[in-house]
Amino acid sequence: NPNKILEYRIMPYGEEHLLLIVRDVTRLSQLEAMRKDFVANVSHELRTPLTVISGYLELMTGVDTTDPMVSKAVTEMEAQSKRMKNLVEDLLVLSRIEASAERIYERVVNMPEVLRQIETEAQTLNKEKGHTIRFHIEPDLRVYGIETELRSACSNLIFNAIHYTPANGAIDVYWKRVHNGVKFSVVDNGCGIEQAHISRLTERFYRVDKGRSRSTGGSGLGLSIVKHVLSHHNSKLEIKSKLGQGSEFSFRLAEEIIAENNKS
Ligand code: ADP
Numbered sequence: 402n403p404n405k406i407l408e409y410r411i412m413p414y415g416e417e418h419l420l421l422i423v424r425d426v427t428r429l430s431q432l433e434a435m436r437k438d439f440v441a442n443v444s445h446e447l448r449t450p451l452t453v454i455s456g457y458l459e460l461m462t463g464v465d466t467t468d469p470m471v472s473k474a475v476t477e478m479e480a481q482s483k484r485m486k487n488l489v490e491d492l493l494v495l496s497r498i499e500a501s502a503e504r505i506y507e508r509v510v511n512m513p514e515v516l517r518q519i520e521t522e523a524q525t526l527n528k529e530k531g532h533t534i535r536f537h538i539e540p541d542l543r544v545y546g547i548e549t550e551l552r553s554a555c556s557n558l559i560f561n562a563i564h565y566t567p568a569n570g571a572i573d574v575y576w577k578r579v580h581n582g583v584k585f586s587v588v589d590n591g592c593g594i595e596q597a598h599i600s601r602l603t604e605r606f607y608r609v610d611k612g613r614s615r616s617t618g619g620s621g622l623g624l625s626i627v628k629h630v631l632s633h634h635n636s637k638l639e640i641k642s643k644l645g646q647g648s649e650f651s652f653r654l655a656e657e658i659i660a661e662n663n664k665s
Pocket residue numbers: 557561562563565566589591592593594602607608609610614618619620621622623624625648
């Protein structure tokens with residue numbers, strides 16, 4: 402049946418035999434496709450009413466009122482509607498990456514430039530925290546890939562380091578050639594993560610400390626986005642962390658993904 406989706410697995414069986422396991426995942430794939438469609442549609446539909454609500458709320462924060470209850474309520478509603486907008490945006494980004502059939506070898510991404518742009522945004526975001534953020538970027542090191550996706554992965558990792566490092570910390574961002582390709586990493590001396598949580602961090606909405614994370618305004622989808630972007634680029638997120646000492650979030654791209662200088 403050509404409509405069936407089958408999954409194969411080959412395993413050793415005793416000394417001389419191999420075991421072939423065939424699994425019919427047709428129904429599972431259909432359900433997964435429905436879930437993706439549903440999330441994409443809901444996020445899209447929520448966008449318009451949310452934009453209207455937050456637009457009016459923004460207007461109302463400027464209105465003179467003598468009732469402190471009212472101004473407090475409006476400020477809080479505005480903050481929450483912003484959070485909801487971020488959440489919906491991140492859900493849309495995630496759905497887009499999941500549905501993307503774009504091929505990664507068609508375009509060259511000027512990563513040093515992308516990272517310089519993220520650096521400017523990071524320094525703005527860093528005003529309150531006062532970290533020392535250093536970017537160590539190998540010039541001319543471009544790769545094949547999808548710019549919006551790589552930008553989103555790198556900025557999520559950098560902004561997380563800023564959020565989860567207590568004020569006046571140190572953050573180092575690297576983009577460099579390594580022996581078998583290129584490596585991006587963000588090293589912080591922030592709060593760190595307990596080992597037990599690490600393998601679950603890329604799950605949607607997974608957070609180590611729900612209360613504290615929520616106050617940072619994140620959607621809980623950042624690392625999930627990173628994971629999908631990296632799998633699209635044949636890579637995966639590596640996390641090293643020590644509680645109370647800091648973390649390193651990194652990924653490697655294979656040698657063949659590096660674009661030569663003269664191509665663009
Ligand atoms: P969000 O930051 O919106 O909560 P993410 O998916 O980006 O969602 O991150 C998931 C969780 O991983 C965070 O809630 C936080 O607990 C943890 N985390 C991410 N980056 C760091 C970091 N640099 N240091 C410590 N914890 C981190």
